[in-house]
Structure formats: structure tokens, C-alpha cells
Amino acid sequence: MRIFALILWLLSLPAILSAAPFPVVSGEHDGFTRIVAQVPSGSSWEVAQTDGAVTLTLPGHRNGFDTSKVFDRIGRDRIATVKSDSGSLALKLNCTCRVSAFPSGADYAVIDVAAPGVTLSTPFVEPIRSSEPDTDLTSLHGSQIQQTPVPSLLPIIVKAPKQIQPPPTLKLDRTPLSETQQTALNEIQIQLAEELGTATTRGILVPSIRQPPTARSQVDPKAFAPALSPAPLPPAVSQELVSNMRITDSRDRPFGGNNEGVSTTRNGISCPTDSQIAIETWGTPDTFDQQISAGRTALFGEFDRIDSEAALTLARSYLYFGFGAEARQVLNLSPGLARDNRLLLDIADIMDHGRPQWPEMLEAYRECRTDIALWSILAQTEARGATPLPATSALRTLNKLPEHLRRLLAPQLSRRLLAHGNHEAAAAALRSLERLPDGLSGKATLAQAHVELEQGKIDEGTVKLESVVDENVEESPEALIALINTRIKTGQAISVETADLVEAYAQEHRGSPIGVELRRTHFMALVKSGQFDRAFMEIATRTSSSDKEGDLALRLYLINQLTKSASDIVFLDHVLKHSADDLAHLQSLSKFDLASRLLSLGFAAEAQQLLSTEPEADRPLRRQLLAAEAALALDQPFQAQAALLGIDDPAAAPLRARAKAMSGEYAEAHNLFRELDLEAPAREAAWLAEDWRDRTPSETPVFGPTAELAKAKIEASGDPSGMLARSAAALNESIAARDTIANLLAATDLSIEAE
Template sequence: MNMRVWSLLLLAFSSPALGQEINVRSGAHDGFARVVLDTSSARNWRVEDTQDGARVVIAGHSGGFDTNQVFDRIDRTYIRAVQSTNDSIAFEFACNCVAEAFAQGPNMIVVDVTAKPDTREVTEVDSTLSADLRFVGERTLRFASGRTQEEQPVPSRRTLQEQTVALEPVKTDQTIAGGQTLDGDVGETARLQQAQSKIVERISNAATRGLLRPSRSQIELPIASNDPQIDVTIFDSSLAEQTSLTVDTPTGGNVRVSSSSDIPFQNDRALTTSTTLGVRCIDPTLVDINAWAPEHSFASEIADLRAGLFTEFDRLDDEVAKRLVRTYIYFGFGAEARQVLHMGNDLAGANAPLLSMSNILEHGHERDADYFEHFVDCDSDIALWAVLAVDRLDPSQTINVNAALRALTGLPVHLRSFVAAELSRKLLEYGDEAAASAALRSVERTAEPLSANANLAKANIELAQGQTDLAQERLVQVVSSNAEQSAEALVKFVETQLEANGEIGADVATLVEAYALEMRDDPLGADLRRAHALALAKSNQFEEAFSTLDQIRERANADNDDELRGSLLELLSKNADDVVFLNISFDQTAVSPESIPMSTRMKIAKRLNALGFARQAEQVVSAGALSPETSEQKILRAELSMALSRPYEAIAHLHGVSGEAADALRAKARLAADEFEEASRIYSEIGDAENRTRSAWLSENWVSMIEETAEGFGPVSQIAQETLDTSADAQGMLARAAAAIAESESTRDTLADFLKSDALEP
């Protein structure tokens, strides 16, 4: 690679926001509904209260909002309807709600709609219905009937499974220890049924919104063996001396009496903390990589384990295979670990966490993502691998960032570099810029240099923070490293140079073409082909750029690529010479001009109009269905109407448009329509004295409208207002004749000076 390429790559840029339609997504949460706006810049916006809700206004945005998926994941409990304009989106509340909005990173605006707190006093009935259920008894379940709500201990946070077990129906014919019968209180039974109905309703709503999905594989989730996090006082005091919650299986017969103290699914362990969705967090020791550190070197450890992989009967030793997989994962060999897991018929299924970790190390994420994805907000090392398992985090979901960062810092240094880069990328896309930076700092503190993957992640953070010079230098380093991430860094470089309106040379376009050819069947191949077309256009190779666009269409079996086509046409209208611009623009706008973004069509139309092709420019702007026009579109339409000698049409286009540019064009249209006095008045309002005088000169009342101080026109107006003294009281006939001759000479000189001046030049 010669120095010319890298000198071009080191150019700095500043990234302007481009107007485009904002995608609107939503997520259902406990007690509120969340709406996420994916903006190009979340720095200039405000929230306004409306009569029936709230409105978010984004200054400078004109592309509108895509609200088609707003109610895919939420119901209308909090938000009844959503309406949008070019620069704002309004939410109509379905309750006595309040909206709270905040920026999540540089590219997202989050709006949470929640019900206002109910300030009414809680009645005695409400207190009864909301009282905590208390479990007593040795082997059966009943409610404490003689205690008030204040006397009952508040239980700690329970898991979804524990709550489900606690709410089993009560049968009034059961007995408790000591031969006493269960008090079958009808009111308490009704409350129990009400709680059951509420749980069923919540689960049904969650399934309807897509928050609950069926598992695609049968996975048994092991439960951690740490201290129980349930309130053990819910059991009767007669169990105080009992050291285990497990009931021994009777030996005399096949009858076994069980109660709520028998916890299902591995009774010898206590339930761990659950996630916000009620899913039990799995045992963090399953991902404790530090515990898998080998005693010997990598080569020695792998050789010993592979030697004992099969028994004397050529059967796979599952325990040795499991140790071998963990060793491979410890050293970061995901593909090799996957290969060993698939050597046994049920080895991969029995070790789902290891299989997921192998996929993450090999691909950067779990392609199926059906094991770890539910544990992103667990308060343990599981959170790290759960975040890594998902290819792209949903901004509407809750993740435990602190737990993931803690787990990252505990990894071996040789693994931390790769994992930190992937975690930083996902957190930056999620919108947590601070956490993304913290993930990379855990690597920067080590003595090892940053890998290409970490440098690319660092460049993305620097771009998000506006440190464009540092980001460009880092992208150059990644490209020159010839690493796996070089192609992705090159695509990022081309995109950022386009946004910054920086220069891209022909050598850079050739380099992108080489990568695109080499990786034509790679998932990144499509991005490289697109970057190649853009680099060609940016280096003023427009014919080659549109030829590449045709090849992209043929490869993708698509008739059009509107976004890429619009970007190429925008570069064409800005940088191409007149002949090339006319040849290509006429061909491109002849087919489906309505599919070209309006902002690009306006640039094409302005240049066509400047070159004298007003009619063709009007056809480009008018293509497609009619939609509400912006002020800029109306002004352009008025300019085209004036170029086509249709002043009254131009005046109609400018109706309701304000501003100096619109007023100047409106005055010009009035002047072309022979409405001279109105044109003079408008010019006077905008402070254009020269055109005001010119317009007044053409009117019938020019004598009174032109000021005496006006250059060129003023003396003529003054002469026109003077009258010759012809009274008999004058000094006599000869004196009056001499005065008339002198006045005539003065008038002739004034008119001669006026005709010689620049006042009449257009």
C-alpha cells in the first residue's frame, strides 16, 4: 500500500446530520410503556405537553417518523394513538399519564409513559386485597387468619416459579399438624383466585405482545447452590430446627406427602435471583472461565486431553471432552470447542452453556441465541455472556451493564481483548456510550496493545463522541493492519468521509474494489460493493459508479437500490461537470424518479434549472404522489414557475411561506405580473432599495413613489415635480424666456446623466 492512499485516509471530517425518516420502536415494561426514537442526532429536541398527551419535537428534522411498529409490542394501556409530522411525534395518552423523555446515547431518544401516582387514600378493602399471603404449617398451606397486614413480615423478592407454587389452590378439606382443620375462609379463597387470574392475564398479555416466546430446544436450567434469597420465615416455626428444605422420600410405601416447602427442579438447591421478566438466573459457575485455567502449557494440556478423549472401547469420554472444551474456550478457540461438543450424540445438548460460549468466541454472538438471551439483567457473570449472545440489543430491554463489566474485568487478559471489543460494540449500539467506553478501558489498562477489533470499537466510540480526527487515524491503523476487521474499517472510512464531504481518491476506490472482489460471498460483501460505488462517485468516476450500481442490482436480483442510487445522484449533482451531469441525470431520472429521495431530487432540479432545463427540473420535482410540501420545496417550485414565465403560479406556490428568500421571489413574481406598486412595497419591506426604486419607476405613480435621494431616479423625479413660473408678475417676457431656457438646459443635463448612469441596467 503506497503512501498516497494513507495520506488520503488521514483527512479529517465533521459529520452533519442527514434528514431521514426516524424509526419508532416500543417495549412493554412493568408499570410503563417505552417508545424509542432512532435519530441521527439526539442533541437538539424538546418535549411539549399537549391537551391529551405529549409531543416530542426534533429541531432541524424534516424526514418524518415511521410509526408502523409502535403497537407491535405494547397494548393501548398507556398510549392510545400516535401521530407524527415532519419534525414532531405526538402521543395521545390512554390514562392519566405522564411522559418522561431522555437521550440514550447520541442516536436515541427514549420516551417513557407511565400512570401518575394515585393520591387517593387506600381503603380497608384495598388493604385486604393487597395483603401479602403468609404460609404456615408443617406439610400443608394455609393463611394466617389472626394477623394484620402490618404484623406480617415482608417477603424478599421471589422468583416467578416460587410465586406460582405459592398460589396453588387451597382445598378446605386438608388438615394441618396437630389434627386441626384448615380454616376455609371464603374471602381469602376469593383473593387467591383473583391473584391467580391476574397472573394468567399478565402472562397472556406478555405472550400476545411477543415478550414470551417458546423455547426452540429442551434446555434444563441448572440452579445455583448459593444462599436462598427467599424469606424462610414463611414456613411454620416448628421447622426452625430443620436444616434442609428437602423432604426425605418415605421408605415405607409409595406414598409421599409434599408441600410448598418442596422446591421443584433439583430440590437440593435454592432458587437464585430472577430477572425482571421473572426468569431464574442460572448458576454463574457454568461460565467461570478462570476456574478452567490449565495447570500446564496450552500444547501440553491439549495433547494430554486429546490422548484420553476416547476409552479403550473407542467411546467418547464425556468428562474428558468437557474438560477439553473448557480448555479450548479458556484460550479463545471457539471453533475447536464446537467441534469437540459435536463429537458426541448428546454432548452439545447436555452442555448448552459451553456450546453458546463457543459460538460467541467464533462468531461474536450466539447465532441461535436461545440459551443466554433471557439472562441479560442477571446480577452475575451470566450477564456478560447473555449480552454477547445477542447480535444486536434491543434498546427497549433492560440489561445489567454493571454485572457485565464486572465479569469482563475478571476474564484472562488474552480473552478480554476480544470480548471487550464485542461488548463495547453492542453497548454502543444499545445507546450506552459510557459503558461502551468503560469496556474498552478494561483492555487499555493492560500492557498488551489494542487488537484490530478493539481499535475498530474504539474508533466507533470516538466517532460517536465527535473526535473525528482520532477516529480516522484509528481506522487507518485497522485497515493497514490487514486484519479480519480491515474490510469493515475501510467501509466505515468511506461512509464517514462521505458524511464529512471529505475527498476520496481513485486509489482508495481501487482498494475497496479489491476487498469487494475478495469477500464477494462474505456477509460484508454487500457493504463493500456499496462502498465501492460510493468511492467511485466520490472520486468523480460517475460512469463507473452507476455501472457498479447496475451490477449490484443484478447480483441482488433487485430492480432498484433507492438509497444507494440517491446517494450517487446527490454526489453527481454536487461534483460532476455539466456534460456528465446532464447525460447521467437524464437517464437516471427517466426511470422511477419518484423512488429518488426528495432531498436528492431537489438538488438535481436546482442544477437543471441553473443550466436552463427548467421543464425537466419541474418533472423531476413533481414525480410521485402529492404530499405536504416543505417551505424549501415550495420556493423551488416557485423558482421553476418563474423560469417557465408563470408568475401567478409562482405566487400561488409561495402562499403561506415566509422569509427573506420567499419575499424576494414573491416581489419578483409581482414585478413579472406588472404589479409594480406591490412589488415596490415588498422590496421596501425586505430592505432592497435598488429594486424598490426600479419597481416604482415602472408604476404609474412613479413621480410620487421615488424618493429625491434615490440614485439616478431621484433627480428625474424632482424635475418631474417642478412647475415653470408663467405668471404675469414675473420679471418680464425676456426674463421668463431666459429662465425657461435655463431650466430646459438643466433638465436636459439631468436626463443625459440619468441615461448614462447604471440605474437602468438590469
């Protein structure tokens, strides 16, 4: 019985879930507001617009829509209210807006409410007059958009759909294609790929496996793409009612006719046309004060209301002259005007600050080959993906701009292109300024220096950086930073005067972003100019800095430079004060250099402690050699032999021989020293070995005669004849033995420890 009840509950679960209201969400876009409502998968729904209201009707639905979050992300400039009853969703408009409706996949209905004058890429819903019958409904079933029959003089006859027959079995021809056939096939493949990409982007093609709509709690994210301006419809297709006929299809925009001028990215984002951002046409032959004065006079209309058209014209005039902040101020006089012209706000930010505050919209246009390419590149913050930037289109747009805008934007464009690795285009952007009558500005010269440095022209780039520094212009601090970094990178010396100049700029620009970089550069200049004491004083003042990783990097750089170039006294004075934690963060090569210098100055224990922070898993050769040398300096021969275990390198042999001698294995040490042709340590090891008599040749200084003396045997003779001769010989041998022992004692350093 329980199993039967469970089965009944599972069967009723879809009905229970479907009883929840369908969620409705919204989003603010450039020129239009989007409403997205969830609908049952594959169901039919209708949208109608009548006298300032839009109604979405869902036949058969009785649980209404959840509109609680509609106004979380949109204002009420275009849509005043959104209400729901059991089977429909009603939008009350707050403007003379036009409405477009289309499906997103099979589970969502999308309604776009566009501001006056804004063109969408989807067909508009034809408004119904209140006095006319409700005959202009857009009926959508799944991804198929159909128009409800409109009563007219001529009847509309809809044929019944034909039955789809299974395709007959085809016998494929495997013969090679001719050149003409292959060309035609390639064209078909390209066209088919473009059509499929467009259809997939717009939700016409969806996966065949879908989750039940009741189990989904989130709306389709593709319905809320970035706020990008859709491309206009081709002129060959009209959106208006022609006579008593209307042409519609299931796609977002018709593809029939001429598509010239319509450009989209691979993600289906429509590129703005050149006419939308033709800044070179926004000025007149009049002077600046005449144009701005006329624009401000026309700004307010009757009853002191903002004239939107006049405000837009004035903002464009400001942008023509390069005044971004003023253009933004004018656009913000009307919330609707600012919302509908986000592109102009981004351009204003680029003119004033170098980048837009929210660059996502312009970055999405990086594949466009229209005039928007210039602004898209200027909005880039970093290299993204493998798609090359449209440098040619950007340079073409730059050359169309008036002279004053070229001077402003060419250096910025050059820096962006250079950051993305396009050196030739970066140089070309600056060449457009060289043709102008006046000389290059400091910003342009700085950009030109960066290009030459990236191209490997160090001398030419350094000269240009020095010229910008000497001019004492706005770009001088940045040029000084680049100059010092270049000299450090190329190993050039930095004078004390240059370090003092950086300090002055750092004090002048304290509290600003470039002030932080100037302070870091000042520290680097102090170190590179050999002013280590001042560098340590500078690093001590950064104890309260929040950039702990940056401060650690500076301290490690200071240790490296101390190791390489400081005098012995200065080196020991500062290095021995550093904490072991700092030294442990050094890179392996830096640790080895530091340990080597400590060993050379007699600080074997400190060197051994430093080497112990390096893991032994990989046993790098240099580490093991230094570890063995430190162990020998500390009279640890067995630890030295352990460090050299398994190392077969010429540099390890002398250390291994020393370790053998120190541990009392003199015979092995003697053999190793002889193989290395080290005569002095070989003589000493032979002398100390057990078989020293055999290991010491007679010709060996000092030890040779001693060995021969030890080998000599005194033969006793009982023959009384020749007694005097034997006594004289014995006396001579005694004298020679005494001389040998005296020479040995004189050549040997004796140290007698007091008991």
C-alpha cells in the same frame, strides 16, 4: 319440539366434546425431555415409574390420549415409545433416566424425563421395583401434589382438612406506622411479591376464569418454555426417601432451607451456576498437545464406543483453548451428548463465529448475575427492552478467564456493551487486555477505536483506525470501513488513494458479507473523493442487485453530493440523466437544494417539475419561494402569486413585487419596490404605471426630466409685445425637450420584432 331438541343437543355438547382423546405434545430441553398431556380441569391423576416405564393414570377417563404428534419434536434417546389406552398413558424409557411429574395450571400434567446426572427443580418420582407392590404413586389434584401413602413401619395419619371460616370484620388502625413497622412491612411486601411471582410462573397461581378443557385445542405454552437448565434443589431439602417419610408440596421446588446460590430471572428461568461453565478450570498445567492427546486417547472405550464422560472432558479442553469448531465436533459424536450440552455448543459458536447459531437460550439469561452473564451478553444480537445488561458480572467473569481467552473475547464483549450504550463497561473490557504483557491485537485496537468514537474522541479513534488499516491484518477491512464512515460523518475529505484501497479489499472479499459492505463503502468513497464519473459507473453495475432499497439510497446520496460539491458541467451532465422517479424519492431538503441549483443555472422548467413532486399540503416556506421563483423565470406571474399566497415573510416581498410588475400591476409593484428600497425596479415600475407622471420625481435620472417635460404646459398669449422673447424661450424649451427625449432613448433598450 325443535326448541326442545336444540336444548337437549346443547346440554349434551360437553359430553360430545369430552369424548375426544386428550392431546399429548412434547419438547426437547437441555438435559431432559418433556411430555405434556391435557387433563380435565381440577381432576386427579397419578404417575408411577416401574422398571423402565412411566405410567400416567387418569381415573374416570375412558377416551384415551392422542399421541400422534409426540415424536414430531423429540428423538427416541430417552423415550422409546408412547402408548395410550382408555384411561392411561404409558411411556417406555430408553435410558436409566429419572422422572419428575408436576401440574401446569389445572388442565395439564407435565412429565420430565431427565438424563442421568441432570438435576431438575421438581421432585423426582421414586421408582417402584417390579417385585414390590405398586405403592409409589404421585397423586396430583389440580395444583396440589400429594404422595400416596407408602406402607412402612409407622402409619401415616392424614388429618381431615379444617373448615375455612370467613374472616371476622376488622377495624383498621389508620395511625401512621413507625419506622420499624414500615421496614418490616416493606420486607414482607418484597417477600410476598417474590413468592407470588414464583408461584405464577410455575402455574401454581392461575386465573380464576378458565375455559372448559374440552374447548381447548392447544396445550399451555408455558409448559414449553425455552430449553433452559433448571436450578438445582437447595441442599437443605432432600429428594430422596428419608427413612419412612417423604416431604413434598405443590410447588415445583421446595423453598425451605438455604437458597444460597440459586438465581432466577424475573420470568422464573433458573440461571446456570458458575461451576457449570467454569472454563478457567477446564485446563491443566500440561501443554495443549498433552491435554488434547490424552483426551482423544480416552475418547473411545471398549468395542469402540464413545465414552461420554471422556468426550465431554475433551470438548471442555478444546473450549479452554478457544477451539470452538473442534469442541462442537466432539460433542456431535453422540446425539445425546450434544442435546444435553447445548450450552457448550453455544459457547463454541461464540468462540468461532462471535454469536451462537440459536441465541434464544443464552439471551434469556441476560438478567443473571452469575458467570453466564458474559456468554449471555456475547449472544445478544440487538438492544432489547429496558433491562440493563449485567456488565459487572460479565467483566468479573472475563477477568477470571485465561489470557488467551481474554484476548479472544474482550473485544467482542466491548462491542456488545458499546452497542447497548454502556461506554464505560466497554472501555473496561479492553483495559483488562492492556495489563497483559504483549500489545493489543488488531481486533482489540479496533474495538478501542469504536469506544473512543462513541465517546466523541474523534481524533484519537481515527488514529487507531488508521493504525489497524496500516497493519494489514484481518481486521483491516473492517477498520477501513469504520474510518471512511467516520470521515464522511465528520465532513472530512477522502483521498483517491483511500478509495482505491477500499476497492482492492472489496475485490479480495467479494462474495462474503463484509465484501458487500466494502463495495458500498467504495462507492461512498468515490463520491466523497469527487470521482463522480467512476461512482456512476459503479452504480450502473449494481442494476442486478437484489437490494433495491439500498441501491436507491446510494443513488440519492450521489445526487446530494453532486448538488453540493460537483462543478456545473459535471452536475448537469449527471443530474439531468436521472429519472424523475429517483428524484421524487429525495428528501424535501435535498429537493430544495437541487431545485435551487437548477434555477441558478437557468433550468427553471426542471426545477418546477422537481418541486411539483413535493406535496403542497404543508406549504413549507422554502418550497413556496422556490416555486414562485421558478414560475417567474417561466413568465408565469399569476402562478408565482398563487405560490406566495398567505406567506408573510421578507423573502417573499421581492418575488411578489416582481410578479405584480410582470402581470401589469405596475402601481402596486412600484409601491412594493419602494417599501423594499429597491430603487431601480421601483423607477421602472413607476415609469410603466398609468400615473407615471405623478410617481416619477423630477430628480429621478432619465425618467424625472421626461416626467417634468410631460407635465409642462404651453401658454398661448395674444399680446404682440415680447414676441421675440417668447419665441426664444420656446426655442430653448424645444431644444431641452429634444435632449430629454434623446437621453431617454439612449437609456432604454429597444427591441423591435420583425413582423
